[in-house]
Amino acid sequence: MRVDVLDRGVVSYADFITLLFAFFVVLYASSQVDKRKVGKLAVAIQVAFQQLGVFETSNTQIPLSDSEAVPFAQVQVVENAERTTDFERFVQPMKGMPSPMKNVQNELEKALAEEIKSKIVNVTLTREGVVVSLREVGFFESGSATMRASSKGSIDRLAAILASRSEFLRIEGHTDNIPIHNARFDSNWELSSSRATEMVKLFIERYHIDASRLSAAGYAEFHSVSQNDTAEGRAQNRRVDIVILNPSRPPIAP
Structure with a gap:
């Protein structure tokens, strides 16, 4: 009788050990899945932050599993293919x-x-729409937001087309990398922003373009072509770039 009780105890203990082993196998398998998911999430987050300009480009390898790793350089190639920079606007027009x-x-x-x-x-023609670039030499006094009187005819023809349409317009001011410091502007940020704002005011006040269609931005020297x-x-x-935004595409962040 005592032998039977002992045998049943051994069997129960063996069952418990088997279940415990199975439990740890499941935990281990789950940890491998999570590791893969975490790896993929890390790649996605890093790509997203790279696209927003939060982190600099890195060649760090992020493992997705014990047997799989994707060099970030490869991810960056794909990410760059989806981005639109100011330089790409002009050297690779959108087809x-x-x-x-x-x-x-x-x-x-x-x-x-x-x-x-x-x-x-x-x-x-770009991903965002149509970009009309007005060079300083033809439209603005050097180091100033004052428009040249000789540019009126050009602006008249441009504004007539813009006023006849309904797309949103983003007016962007850009400069070179030479610092400016005069009686009115302490930096290229102020100069570029002021030029964009002056253009917006001109479109509203002289050409009666709906103000709700317009926005102004100054980028100083940081969006060079x-x-x-x-x-x-x-x-x-x-x-100064006048971006006629394509309504069929979401806007690209600056």
Whole structure:
């Protein structure tokens, strides 16, 4: 009788050990799944922060599992392919843009043909829409937000097209990287913002463009389209961009 009780105790203990082993196997398997998920989440977060400019580009490898690792350099290639920088606006114009935006580009190029030929205006199709770049040399006094009197005819033709449409417009001021400090402006931030704001005020007050369609932004020297190590490159960077936003695409963060 005592032997039977002992046997039953041994069997029960063995069952308990088996269940405990199975429990730890499940925990281990779960930890491997979580590790993979955490790895993928880390990649996603790092890519997102890279796109927002929070972290600098890194070649750190982030393991997804014990047997799988993706070098961040490979992730960065994909991420960069989805981004639109100011430089890419002009060297890689967007292909396959919906015809309404292409029509806007064609209309603007026709109206501003002389200015484009003189290289004081550039019209480009981008991911965001159509960008009309007005170079400082043709539209603003040097180091000032005052517009040149000679630019009125060009602005008249540009504004007539903008007023006839309904897309949102973002007016961007840009400078080169040479610091400015005069009686009115302490920095390129102030100069670029003031030029964008003056253009917005002009569109509202003289051309009666709906103010709800307009926004202004100053980027100083940080959204350049050319290198700042030559006089010509700096001249290209000193500009005001009028971005006619494509309504079929979400806006890209600055």
